[in-house]
Amino acid sequence: MAQPFLKKDDDHDDEVDYSPFLGIEKGAVLQEARVFNDPQLDPRRCSQVITKLLYLLNQGETFTKVEATEVFFAVTKLFQSRDLGLRRMVYVIIKELSPSADEVIIVTSSLMKDMTSKTDMYRANAIRVLCQITDGTLLTQIERYLKQAIVDKNPVVASAALVSGIHLLQTNPEIVKRWSNEVQEAVQSRAALVQFHALALLHQIRQNDRLAVNKLVSSLTRGSVRSPLAQCLLIRYTSQVIRESASNTQTGDRPFYDFLEGCLRHKAEMVIFEAARAITELNGVTSRELTPAITVLQLFLSSTKPVLRFAAVRTLNKVAMTHPIAVTNCNIDMESLISDQNRSIATLAITTLLKTGNESSVDRLMKQITTFMSDIADEFKIVVIEAIRSLCLKFPLKHRSLMNFLSNILREEGGFEYKKAIVDSIVILIRDIPEAKESGLLHLCEFIEDCEFTYLSTQILHFLGIEGPKTSDPSKYIRYIYNRVHLENATVRAGAVSTLAKFGAMVDSLKPRIFILLRRCLFDTDDEVRDRATLYLNTLGADGAVEDMKEFLFGSLDIPLVNLERSLKNYEPSEESFDINSVPKEVKIQPLAEKKAPGKKPTGLGGPPPGPPSTIDAYEKLLSSIPEFANFGKLFKSSAPVELTEAETEYAVNVVKHIFDGHVVFQYNCTNTIPEQLLENVTVIVDASEAEEFAEVASKPLRSLPYDSPGQTFVAFEKPEGVPAVGKFSNMLRFIVKEVDPSTGEAEDDGVEDEYQLEELEVVAADYMLKVGVSNFRNAWESMGPDCERVDEYDLGPRENLAEAVNAVINLLGMQPCEGTEVVPSNSRSHTCLLSGVYIGNVKVLVRLQFGIDGPKDVAMKLAVRSEDEAVSDAIHEIVASG
């Protein structure tokens, strides 16, 4: 063993620094491992060497294949020793070395012998090792012993077998499922440990059989489960049964609630807590059901154990989101937790209080939080900021004190994420609470005077440019903005120049003075700043229409930046100037749902490379390379692939719908999954009798479709120009099939013609809509104006919940949800969803959907559409009316 050089007189002082592994080296330890081969084994020495090997492995050292194999073979020699301690170390190191399949065979007979040994520890450990390193075939040989072990009277052995069963269930489920009877017997074991493991395994065996789980829970909830851990599992399984049966019981008491409630009086804390949490998480839990659970959680709040306090406050925090009133009783206990030494607990307490507090308690709470904020880490502060933001939106009258609080903490030290959270909160409050706007903007102005984060400065400057000119006295912001031009880096300076220009465009009285300031920027050292100043001076000074200038300054860039970047990179300098309208607007398209055989080149036309960034371009390139489709004009949209076959069928086919102004092209991506077949002359015969406005104009067959090498065939239709025609198409795959000799890979000369029925395909209204988002919906909505607005109300009939109704309408229209409004909070009775898109003919469309749900789940919807063309607004209404 490596020994440090110690002086005799100070060895006591150095005791702490002494490490038995000082200077340990892998090579030396591997040399030492030769003692395993000694004819006279020294168990103590061998154990020490194994310890060193374990230490090395734990320190992240790795053994090469050769080293691991050598050590493994040496270790197997140690089975000759009868020393109990050494044998157990051998078990550990075998698992650590995880021998390969061909090496395992060396130890299996020794381990199988140990499995039936009279020594309990041999039996238990050998079972665990064997089950870890074994494969299916060996398992069937030892299955009989494992079954015996499950009902072994020694709990260690029984548990070892049960836990091994849990692991083996992942790899050899059929075998483990045969042990059901023994496991069931073990559930009744007197040893708590065995009962716990047996219950876990039994549930896993039966988890896909709802009736069996129901039976298991019914019988065990009546009897007595001794192990607290098993009781916890039982509570979890019970909650699962309650959840699954909830939809069947319309009225009356909830099944098993009494069991959960009874568990609240259990003597083990973990069981009490588990039951309390299960009750709080019940679907549609009533306040009568909640009360006993909240009461025990309240007791935990004043526990001396931090873990229990944390668990309780975390659960109450969750309850407060849905049932804030139920938690108010705990507010006093919760307030005392604000000073808890554990900051996680304190943060949870604060955020819970912020959710449950009423308007009158806000000020008092804010005082407490102020002292608390200074001594917690940024990550906790962010959680508090988010809670304060929701509180302010809940009580808008309190915006003054909450905004003050936010601005105060904005001045204090903090990292980027924290500052960003505060700025985001202030911006949201300004948007949603008009009274908070002016004070909020001033706070932001003060912040950028001393802001070290370029990103935040530019974001705030941009926001100031939009909101500042609309305030009562826009001139007061100019000083803050212009200071940035003097004091900041180039990025912020450029941002400030743009903001100044926006003020100049919106506020006529300020325009002359803005001109002076912009002219000064012409001498900036940075190109971008100078360019922007020149551009804005020319734009603002030009006599052109005011609307054009505003559109230029305030209009959102309705093109995804990645697409713009890619188009610019592809643009080759020439006589023809770059046309921004040529940039694709689609946000994203699913990658092609096709498999590529590794190492094989794509056949024929060369499938477009998968992956969202390149898909649109790839489709466009692919289509324009086919002469038949070359004159169809610009591709408007390509849909995500629609599967036309079930998974795992002989031939996998999906279709991509390419929409042009006067044409539609179906691209059928076909994959042949049968190795013994080669398909040739593959076409899709399309019956368009249910699509009256479409007429087939071209078809491009696929010459050859070998096994697992996808290829495409195309069918093109003509349709009335610019009209969003819809229809249903039935498809039949037709091809010549040739047998392939799997050994040589050669196909026979003669083939047989065959057909394969595919599923139907529909062209729907959503296919004519591009998902194009807007960065600020309200601005976009207001700038679009009410001229082409169409509003109507619809009854959507009974629905499961609001979320389902919202999703259905979004899918029907195929538009891009904005500002996260596609997410419907659970249990909400009304919801507003904002959508944007570009309709065929490049017409921008904005949609505002307001949903409401009444008692018997009837959903009503108000649909407001604004677009650049009233015919398009009407068309959107027609889509909804006929959908």
Added chain:
Amino acid sequence: MILAVLFANSEGNILVERFNGVPAEERLHWRSFLVKLGADNLKGVKNEELLVASHRSVYIVYTVLGDVSVYVVGKDEYDELALAEVIFVITSAVKDVCGKLPTERLFLDKYGRICLTLDEIIWKETVTFCVIANEHPFAFSSMDTAANVLPHPFS
């Protein structure tokens, strides 16, 4: 499941670690995160007093045992309470092996037995059950089962 069990010395060097289901590239992040968590909060904490934290959807229960700090990380069914049980088993086992609160030297002296014990997780006398290893249900890494009432290998 239990994602990690980690022992570190007072300077934040790892003594024993077991990861389960944590990709290799994320382990470094976890190591430094846990060690920093300990450095920030474990000063002056009494032996075996449990501290708790949550990081995203993951729970961490940790404590100090003599010169050694112990961290247990879990998610899903391994919430703070289940982890408290796990860490209790682990600290009891380590104390059993060392005979007293471990110094770093004592811990390293008994390294082999600690590894063995963690593999088998030892229980004695009053204890009736124990928390076990590998993925499921209350378990971690390659240390699996179970209660052991037999004497220690080196005693």
